[in-house]
Amino acid sequence: MSYLKVENLKTYFHTRNGVVKAVDDISFSLNKGEVLGIVGESGSGKSVTVHSLMGLVPQPPGKIEDGKAIFDGKDLLNAGKSMLRALRGKRIAMIFQDPMTSLNPYLRISEQLIEPLTIHEPEIVYPDAISRAIEMLEKVGIDDAQKRIHSYPHEFSGGMRQRVMIAMALITKPEVLIADEPTTALDVTTQAEILRLISDLKEVYKNTIIF
Known part of the structure; x- marks a missing residue:
């Protein structure tokens, strides 16, 4: 079936x-x-x-x-x-095409990353949610995640913003990941890096993926 x-x-x-x-x-x-x-x-x-x-x-x-x-x-x-x-956001998550329009420019990355956790795991306390978010940023390849998590979206490059979107999609460990043309707004080199990252993370989380 x-x-x-x-x-x-x-x-x-x-x-x-x-x-x-x-x-x-x-x-x-x-x-x-x-x-x-x-x-x-x-x-x-x-x-x-x-x-x-x-x-x-x-x-x-x-x-x-x-x-x-x-x-x-x-x-x-x-x-x-x-x-x-x-x-x-829990069992089915999505990575959108353009992270600049998908991320809220007025909120720090930390607030946006933990939002899926606070919605789907309401029992989680703030320090644990932040720890999970930092861990996800590290997994998607963002250096100095403990500091960068408090940045705003405009302080990241296009490729880094897309990595944030991937972290946000995977933070609840969804069973199905939908990637809606996640490399559209990126240069060729960054496109390859993002696709390789999604492939590597699939081996970790065993997601079903639609590109």
């Missing part, structure tokens, strides 16, 4: 100029620990596909017209808000 199975997913956008069929009847399945790459040119619906699974498609104008996405016996496409909140 597949760990995550998507069947006949259709996500359309209803605009003034008509209906845009961003995702039109896509199906795939993954077993636990597998890696799936969704390939296509810009605008082909890759991001809309994974956003549909996470309940992040703005409705309206977007609408999931049909399909199923079964994860652990639950249909993500028909899950209520409370179920999605319980899953997102």
Whole structure:
């Protein structure tokens, strides 16, 4: 039995100029620990596909017209808000395309890194949460993590910000990691480093990954 199975997913956008069929009847399945790459040119619906699974498609104008996405016996496409909140960031996590727009520029990295812990592990105390966050920064290759954790996003390079996003996604040890074109805004050398990092961390956390 597949760990995550998507069947006949259709996500359309209803605009003034008509209906845009961003995702039109896509199906795939993954077993636990597998890696799936969704390939296509810009605008082909890759991001809309994974956003549909996470309940992040703005409705309206977007609408999931049909399909199923079964994860652990639950249909993500028909899950209520409370179920999605319980899953997102805990069992299923996401690395977004552009860390500069995904990270809050007004909050220190420490506050943003521990947020998933405070939501999904409410019993955790602040010193333990900070220790976990520092450990994750070290695992994603950020030097002097104990000091840098108190920095703001603009004080990091693009590659370092993406490493922070990876740390944030993995801090709750999710079972499924969705990487939505995580190297789009990076130079070629940094792209290779980020992909190698995700691959190395998969061996540690045994995630199922969608690229």
